[in-house]
Amino acid sequence: MTQNSAARAGRFHMGRLSEGRPQSLDAWRVTTDDADVAAGVAGLLGGEPRPQKGEGGGLAYEVLTNHESVRVLLDGPDAVAAHMILRGSQGIIHECDGVEFLSPEQKKGQPCGCPPLLEDRKRAARDGHGPMPSAEVTFQIAAAPKLGTFHFMTGSWQMAAQLSDLVDALERVGGSAVCDLTMELVAFTTKAGIDVCYRKPVVTVLGSPDSVAAEPPSPAEPTPAPAPSARRRKARVAPEPSTPPKPESSIPVSVDAALLGRAAQLLGTSDHQETVIAALSEIVAGRQKAAELARLREQVGRIAAIAEQALQGQDSSLT
Known part of the structure; x- marks a missing residue:
């Protein structure tokens, strides 16, 4: 899987730095150096462009959108790049694709020695002597491809486990593929009874642009109530009960x-x-x-x- 070298219009993020501390988000955050791109993203995904704060060396503008899922276009398997990286005090000391070294140059192409099983790789990384995943996905927003190419980078082990299936699905489509890029909510209770809640990145391949809409369908409209005359006709067909029950009032529900x-x-x-x-x-x-x-x-x-x-x-x- 090679990395797409096309110029990027911006980057998607699942979090941000707030007062020097990492903060997870419930919807996509987009950063860009182009004010027009920032305005276009805000028009499509909600939010407002604003100068980026709290991240040194970051892009000039950020948009905190209100979308946890965005329909995107991936240009085949080459839109996905995946490495395993171990960094030291002097920079990258191990970079591989899980089978062979990608760097340093003198080791490039040689077996990297990483365990074949994902759980063993996680254990080695947790112990500090194995590399971590680094995945990058390049894409266009399906509803506005002229905004340019964006990218998303993640060190998620869940994403690393998904990459092989993702590449296979992109190869089956053969060319540009419509996908949903989603911050999927994961909630569970540990054995100790502690509730855990977080979001993981998921890419779902839907099909070719000829067969899949650029935007997901809007939620279905509620079925309208029958007209009074129709209700009367229905009441005459069935015998009325001697003591009709009182209709219960409708109570609006909000979630806290x-x-x-x-x-x-x-x-x-x-x-x-x-x-x-x-x-x-x-x-x-x-x-x-x-x-x-x-x-x-x-x-x-x-x-x-x-x-x-x-x-x-x-x-x-x-x-």
Whole structure:
């Protein structure tokens, strides 16, 4: 996998430096030296161009978009470059493709000695004597390819594990391929019961530009309610119940991540979906209990009335 040497219009990032500290983001951040490119990205992906702060030597402008997934064009397998790099105090001391050295020059082409299994490579890197992955993807934004070529660089082990399948998928398309570049949310609970949440980069190959739209479809519109006349016709077909139930009011729902986190702790759930399901189950159970209590109260009232009538016909000393 060779690296695309085309001039770059900008770079995509999953994080930034804030007051000297790394900060992860929930949507793509784009940096560029071109004010027109920054304005074009903001028009497509949201956000506003602004001078970049907090990163010495960085590009002049940044756009904090509101998109966690962007539809892009990759120009075949050559749009993906993958290296394994180990840096020392004097710079790069080991660079390979997982099989052969790429540098230093005197070792280029020789076996690099890296373990074949990804888990073994991760262990060597964690111990400080093995290289880390360095992947780069070059692409155009599918809805506006004239903005130029962008690139995204990552040291993600998850991305490294995906690269072989990604290259195979690009080869099957044969030429320019439409893909989704996504910051995928990963959430899980460790064995120690600690909730972990982070985002990983994922490239999904969708097909050729002839068969895939440059922009993902908009969310489906809600189905409109039937007209009053249609509801009346439907009501006449089925017999009406003697005591029609009262329609429940519609309650707007907003999601509060902190509230969901506290609810997860109380309910003992491991992700947001399980938390919502458990909470709804509690609500349903509560309604069922309330309905059962109402029925019991009604039955107790009937028993009391029968007992009162029976007692009225007997000796007054019993009342």
